[in-house]
Every structure is written in C-alpha cells, then in structure tokens.
Amino acid sequence: MNILELEPHMLLRLAEAPVSVLLLWLVLGIKRDLDQRIEHGDRREMDGLARTRQELTDFKLEVARTYVPLSLIRDVDQRLTEQLLRIEEKLEDLRRDGGFGR
Numbered sequence: 001m002n003i004l005e006l007e008p009h010m011l012l013r014l015a016e017a018p019v020s021v022l023l024l025w026l027v028l029g030i031k032r033d034l035d036q037r038i039e040h041g042d043r044r045e046m047d048g049l050a051r052t053r054q055e056l057t058d059f060k061l062e063v064a065r066t067y068v069p070l071s072l073i074r075d076v077d078q079r080l081t082e083q084l085l086r087i088e089e090k091l092e093d094l095r096r097d098g099g100f101g102r
Helices: 008-066 070-097
Strands: none
Touching: none
C-alpha cells in the first residue's frame, strides 16, 4: 500500500496523531508544573501565616508585660478592695439600723 493511495482524510488523521500526542504531552507538562507551583505557593503561604501568628503571639506577650505595670495593677486591686469593704460596711450599718432588708 502506497501512502499516496490513501484518501485525504486518512492522510490528515495520520498527520494529526503525532501532533495530538505532542499536545497531550505539553498539557501534562504544564499541569505538572502548575501543581508544583501551587504546592510551593501553599508552603510559602503557610510559612507566612505561621510567621504572622508567631509575631502576633510575641506582640501580645510584650503588651502583657509592658503595657500596664504590675505595681499599677496591684494598686488598682487594693483600691477596689478597699472601696468594696467600705460599701459592705455601709450595707451592714443600714441593716443594723433597720433601714435595709425589711
């Protein structure tokens, strides 16, 4: 069988086959490359997210240490306790005098 004796549509099919295989090979290569890029991008994103979370944790810790001095917290606690004790005494006085709770 001579190749020139084939019908034109068969010649076209014979020419399309290698081109189709080459096109498929190129598409698979592009897909593989994109998958790798996405994977590396996800890693970079995860690394950036982990770094941001660590920085936020460090910042919160720094704020907790330096924003309000411990002496000020103790002073406020002492003043609140004293005020609550004064209120409690006033309520006890009212109860004893009969002006409250009946």
